[in-house]
Amino acid sequence: MKADRPVLCCPDKFRGTLTAREAADALAAGVERTGRAAARLPLADGGEGTLDVLCPDLDSRRTTRVTGPLGDPVEAEWAVRGDTAVIEMARASGLALVSGPNDPLRATTAGTGELIEAALDDGLRRIVVALGGSATVDGGLGALEALDFDLRDAEVVVACDVSTTFVDAARMFGPQKGADAEDVRRLEQRLERLAERYRASHGVDVRRLPGSGAAGGLAGGLAVLGARLVAGAALVADAVGLRASLGSSSLALTGEGHVDATSVAGKVVGHVIGTARDAGTPVAVVAGDADLGALPDDVRCLTLVELAGSAETARRDAAGLAAAAAEALVARR
Numbered sequence: 413m414k415a416d417r418p419v420l421c422c423p424d425k426f427r428g429t430l431t432a433r434e435a436a437d438a439l440a441a442g443v444e445r446t447g448r449a450a451a452r453l454p455l456a457d458g459g460e461g462t463l464d465v466l467c468p469d470l471d472s473r474r475t476t477r478v479t480g481p482l483g484d485p486v487e488a489e490w491a492v493r494g495d496t497a498v499i500e501m502a503r504a505s506g507l508a509l510v511s512g513p514n515d516p517l518r519a520t521t522a523g524t525g526e527l528i529e530a531a532l533d534d535g536l537r538r539i540v541v542a543l544g545g546s547a548t549v550d551g552g553l554g555a556l557e558a559l560d561f562d563l564r565d566a567e568v569v570v571a572c573d574v575s576t577t578f579v580d581a582a583r584m585f586g587p588q589k590g591a592d593a594e595d596v597r598r599l600e601q602r603l604e605r606l607a608e609r610y611r612a613s614h615g616v617d618v619r620r621l622p623g624s625g626a627a628g629g630l631a632g633g634l635a636v637l638g639a640r641l642v643a644g645a646a647l648v649a650d651a652v653g654l655r656a657s658l659g660s661s662s663l664a665l666t667g668e669g670h671v672d673a674t675s676v677a678g679k680v681v682g683h684v685i686g687t688a689r690d691a692g693t694p695v696a697v698v699a700g701d702a703d704l705g706a707l708p709d710d711v712r713c714l715t716l717v718e719l720a721g722s723a724e725t726a727r728r729d730a731a732g733l734a735a736a737a738a739e740a741l742v743a744r745r
């Protein structure tokens with residue numbers, strides 16, 4: 413009977429507090445306090461944390477010295493999964509690599525291109541590039557220049573965590589990367605010119621391509637060279653076997669740091685909810701905080717802020733509170 417099956421703990425990261433693996437462990441600890449069995453399946457949406465989810469074995473990791481987002485060298489980790497290179501652009505061109513104020517007008521994706529070049533030089537001809545957490549709004553130009561505008565007939569799959577289009581990346585993400593109103597205007601103009609340049613040189617118009625604005629337009633730049641853009645949450649879920657795991661589970665517990673409308677529009681929480689419904693498996697959500705109106709009415713949700721009484725307290729004991737939330741949700745079923 414399905415009630416005898418384990419509870420599947422399949423969260424994304426809780427940004428700034430728990431990795432996806434730490435979150436899954438915390439949820440599982442809460443489930444097990446009820447006497448139920450728990451299975452752990454950390455997930456990601458193509459943004460930060462994707463490398464750790466797809467390639468948890470440290471023996472698969474490689475490190476390449478590349479150009480950081482503001483030009484300083486960084487040691488960027490990537491990995492090999494079977495015959496596929498897995499590259500997380502945040503490791504080379506991420507906002508977290510910037511010490512002090514970011515300069516969105518100068519920030520470059522060159523380092524990400526250098527990681528792709530390293531994979532190609534190692535003979536890998538299938539490459540997954542996970543986007544998210546970038547410091548950049550350069551339309552991918554830095555990466556393409558590092559690649560000499562050539563992917564060498566490799567199959568490149570770009571895992572996008574947003575559906576934003578190319579020029580809209582300036583307005584949507586520029587402020588997160590330190591851009592003021594004038595910077596956003598200049599970035600929009602630059603992306604418009606770059607889109608026209610790409611169309612003229614490669615015959616690809618990225619302006620209306622869904623997801624092309626991911627990572628400040630890096631997705632669109634790679635698409636110009638023939639890369640395929642896909643939803644990151646679905647790519648990761650398929651790679652780690654979410655559908656089969658849900659079919660053998662009595663309940664799915666998913667979650668992330670902040671649940672809002674974007675969570676159910678292509679990110680991990682929404683993908684788990686949809687896939688669980690197809691599998692006939694009930695689902696509940698544990699979140700750091702949440703706009704509860706964003707979730708379907710039949711999906712229960714507990715937040716760490718609700719249990720802790722404040723965001724500050726929730727951040728200090730995220731793992732313990734996530735376990736308590738999981739325990740409460742399972743005990744109520």
